[in-house]
Every structure is written in structure tokens, then in C-alpha cells.
Amino acid sequence: xxxxxxxTVRSAPTFAHGLVRDLRVRWALDEAxxxxxADTVADRADPAYRLRQPFGMVPAFEADGQGLFETGxxxxxxxEDSEALMPADRKGxxxxxxxxxxxxxxxxxxxxxxxxxxxQRKDEPWAAPSRPTAVSTVEQRLxxxxxxxxxxxxxxxxxxxxxxxxxxxxxxxxxxDLVADFPTLAAYLRRCExxxxxxxxxxxxxDDYARHAAVAA
Amino acid sequence: xxxxxxxTVRSAPTFAHGLVRDLRVRWALDEAxxxxxADTVADRADPAYRLRQPFGMVPAFEADGQGLFETGxxxxxxxEDSEALMPADRKGxxxxxxxxxxxxxxxxxxxxxxxxxxxQRKDEPWAAPSRPTAVSTVEQRLxxxxxxxxxxxxxxxxxxxxxxxxxxxxxxxxxxDLVADFPTLAAYLRRCExxxxxxxxxxxxxDDYARHAAVAA
Numbered sequence: 420x421x422x423x424x425x426x427t428v429r430s431a432p433t434f435a436h437g438l439v440r441d442l443r444v445r446w447a448l449d450e451a452x453x454x455x456x457a458d459t460v461a462d463r464a465d466p467a468y469r470l471r472q473p474f475g476m477v478p479a480f481e482a483d484g485q486g487l488f489e490t491g492x493x494x495x496x497x498x499e500d501s502e503a504l505m506p507a508d509r510k511g512x513x514x515x516x517x518x519x520x521x522x523x524x525x526x527x528x529x530x531x532x533x534x535x536x537x538x539q540r541k542d543e544p545w546a547a548p549s550r551p552t553a554v555s556t557v558e559q560r561l562x563x564x565x566x567x568x569x570x571x572x573x574x575x576x577x578x579x580x581x582x583x584x585x586x587x588x589x590x591x592x593x594x595x596d597l598v599a600d601f602p603t604l605a606a607y608l609r610r611c612e613x614x615x616x617x618x619x620x621x622x623x624x625x626d627d628y629a630r631h632a633a634v635a636a
Numbered sequence: 637x638x639x640x641x642x643x644t645v646r647s648a649p650t651f652a653h654g655l656v657r658d659l660r661v662r663w664a665l666d667e668a669x670x671x672x673x674a675d676t677v678a679d680r681a682d683p684a685y686r687l688r689q690p691f692g693m694v695p696a697f698e699a700d701g702q703g704l705f706e707t708g709x710x711x712x713x714x715x716e717d718s719e720a721l722m723p724a725d726r727k728g729x730x731x732x733x734x735x736x737x738x739x740x741x742x743x744x745x746x747x748x749x750x751x752x753x754x755x756q757r758k759d760e761p762w763a764a765p766s767r768p769t770a771v772s773t774v775e776q777r778l779x780x781x782x783x784x785x786x787x788x789x790x791x792x793x794x795x796x797x798x799x800x801x802x803x804x805x806x807x808x809x810x811x812x813d814l815v816a817d818f819p820t821l822a823a824y825l826r827r828c829e830x831x832x833x834x835x836x837x838x839x840x841x842x843d844d845y846a847r848h849a850a851v852a853a
Contacts, residue, residue, distance in 0.1 A: 473784035474742050474777065487730060489737035496730050513704060513713050520706035520740065525691050528745035543769065549762040560691065567690035 420500060423448065423455035426479040429631045434538055437621045438590060441478035443490045445623055446583050449616035451501040457627055491523050494580040504580045518574040518581030526564060527588045529556040534591040557597055565601040572610060586611035637717060640665065640672035643696040646848045651755055654838050655807055658695035660707045662840055663800050666833035668718040674844055708740050711797040721797045735791040735798030743781060744805045746773040751808040774814055782818040789827060803828035
């Protein structure tokens with residue numbers, strides 16, 4: 420795979436540093452040993468950008484002329500070419516996709532809702548009253564996830580793109596003690612974050628913000 | 637593929653009839669022309685069930701001895717064997733997965749949040765005050781989806797499992813006028829719901845509730 424381009428934002432508020440979702444794609448590319456160019460979108464409402472990312476979100480992705488969006492789909496596309504990201508046999512691929520969807524459709528929605536309540540929505544009069552229900556839903560999902568993980572190192576046993584998704588979902592709770600309340604999940608998240616490819620991806624994301632800020636100054 | 641088993645609930649409140657997520661799997665199986673057995677789980681907290689579905693949700697799925705959960709992963713697994721559900725070429729598969737994740741990670745979370753606000757959470761004191769923000773997020777996603785769909789019949793041009801996911805997500809708004817406000821989306825949903833496999837899947841889901849109710853009576 421050649422000519423890989425990851426498009427993301429030029430800057431982000433401090434609470435979102437290391438959380439913007441291009442991190443998932445950078446991390447996967449670094450695990451697979453693939454080089455890429457990171458560029459930025461100035462106006463996410465621009466019709467030309469909407470052709471690449473219909474919902475005006477980041478990241479958008481392109482490889483060898485094929486455009487893709489949705490981090491789950493981008494990571495699966497990369498993983499089909501790299502056994503560092505997903506086993507090649509059908510059973511292993513199916514199990515990876517199970518945990519990719521579990522991360523993005525079962526765990527992320529309540530986690531993201533709580534993240535929004537505590538950040539963008541925190542001054543709404545209904546934010547505090549609705550928070551206990553939001554926390555309780557997250558706790559139920561984390562308890563089930565911890566039970567399913569058991570004493571395995573990674574979700575399917577070995578590291579896959581499903582772990583990139585699940586770890587980056589759990590990071591949306593870093594302003595709380597919710598993950599720490601489940602020691603095996605906290606250890607799992609530390610294990611994922613200790614990977615050199617994760618550390619490089621975060622560093623590159625933050626370096627890019629700094630570089631754009633210096634150019635703008 | 638043989639010995640397919642879809643496990644779901646024995647009954648559901650009326651507001652959830654035709655919405656419980658085993659419908660997605662039934663619909664895909666009917667599109668692919670695959671026979672299956674539908675059974676039910678009595679206690680979703682049962683550790684034996686949690687081995688099949690770690691979050692205690694429905695459906696759980698099994699085919700030829702392979703257990704799976706997450707409707708996205710189940711539908712992709714079926715689609716890998718059936719060109720009625722997904723093109724076989726790499727570009728077509730990648731585009732299908734893009735729209736599967738768009739349905740489950742970008743459109744469903746705010747739609748499901750609004751559905752919960754209007755059903756299970758409707759008596760909470762924060763439900764009504766928080767509703768305008770929830771509606772506004774849904775409207776933004778639907779507007780982007782309508783623009784992306786344009787005048788195509790289905791999300792990727794031809795019918796795929798991504799349409800099963802997107803249509804069943806839009807159905808969570810059936811108690812509102814939100815889809816009707818976007819005529820191309822309303823027409824898209826009607827087109828999906830007119831498919832014989834969809835109609836058979838809904839009928840079978842409701843027949844099973846009636847059958848279990850008769851046995852219990």
C-alpha cells in the first residue's frame with residue numbers, strides 16, 4: 420500500500436489532545452510499519468471535504484486512490500493486508516470484527532455520551548442531573564468487558580486492531596476513575612498504551628498540532 | 637453454512653416490536669436464503685449466556701459451531717459468503733464496511749440515545765430538558781446521511797448488509813417525524829422495508845413472541 424493520506428484537524432482543545440480519532444489510524448499504520456502523510460482540513464463543512472467524509476468528521480483516509488472513512492472501516496482495510504493487525508484465517512478475522520464492533524457499537528456510545536456530558540455539555544442544566552444514569556451505563560459495560568477480557572493480554576488473545584479501538588474508547592474516560600475501578604481493564608489499557616506504535620502515534624498527533632500552531636503564529 | 641442459530645428474547649414491550657436487533661440477523665439470513673433456528677434466552681445474566689454474548693444483549697449467533705455476537709460482525713460474517721449481501725471484490729467490501737460502521741458508530745449512537753430518552757428514560761426529570769440537544773444531533777446526522785445518499789437507491793448503490801443496519805437504525809425513530817423531514821431518507825427506508833426478506837423477518841420475530849406467549853399462557 421502506497422500514498423497513504425490521513426486527514427485530520429489542525430488543532431484541538433487540550434481536553435481532546437491524544438483523543439482525536441486520527442490517533443487510531445496513525446497507531447494502526449505504525450503497528451503495520453506503513454508510512455503516511457498527515458494533512459489537515461480547514462473547513463469540515465466544505466462540500467469537497469464532505470465527499471471524502473460525509474459527516475464532516477475526522478479522520479478521512481486515502482490509500483492508493485481509494486478513499487475511506489469511519490475508523491472501524493479504515494482499520495479493517497489496513498488489517499486485511501497486515502497480520503500485525505489481524506490474523507489471516509477466517510475465525511481470527513471474525514473474532515477481530517466482533518471486538519471491533521463491540522468497541523464501537525457497545526462500549527463507545529455510552530462512554531462518548533459521558534465524555535460529551537463532562538466536556539462540551541457540562542454547562543447545560545441537565546448535564547449534572549443526567550450524569551448518574553450515564554455513569555451507571557458505562558459501569559455496566561466496563562464490568563462486562565472486564566469479565567470478558569478475563570486474564571487475557573488482549574481481547575482476542577493476541578493484539579489486533581480491535582485493541583486499538585477499545586483502548587482509544589477507554590481513553591475517553593481518562594478524566595474519571597471509572598477504568599481504574601476495574602484493575603484488569605486498567606492494566607489492559609496500560610499494556611496497550613505501552614506499545615511503541617501507540618506512543619509514536621500520540622507524539623506525532625501532538626507534534627502536528629504544535630507545528631501548525633507555530634506556522635499560524 | 638449449516639446449523640444456524642439466532643438467540644433472542646422471548647418477549648418484548650410493544651414499543652420494541654420489530655426493533656429488537658435479532659431482526660437484523662433474520663433479515664440478512666432471509667436475503668441470503670439461509671435457514672435458521674431461532675431460540676430464546678431465559679436469563680441474560682446467566683454466565684453460560686455471557687460466554688456467548690458477554691454484554692448480556694441479544695442476539696447471540698452460532699453457525700457451524702462458530703459463536704459470534706455484535707450484529708455488525710454477524711452480518712459481515714454472513715456477507716462474506718453471500719454476494720446477495722455484499723460484493724465480493726475488495727473495493728466493494730471496503731465500501732460496505734464503511735457504511736456498516738457509519739450506521740453503527742455515527743448514526744446509531746445519537747438515534748439510540750433519543751430512543752432511550754423517549755422510552756425507558758422518559759419519566760426522568762432531565763429527559764425533556766435534554767431532548768432538544770439530542771434531537772439536534774440526530775437532525776445533523778440525518779441531514780449528512782441524506783446528502784451522502786443523494787439519489788442512489790442504496791448506500792453503496794446496490795443493496796448490502798449496510799442497508800440492513802442503516803434501515804434498522806432509522807426505524808428507532810419511527811415514533812418521531814425526524815425521518816419524514818428528509819424525503820429521500822423516508823423513501824430509502826420505505827424501499828428497504830418493502831423488501832420481502834425484511835417483511836418475512838419482522839413477521840417471524842412477531843410470530844415468535846406470539847408463540848411464546850401462547851405457550852406461557
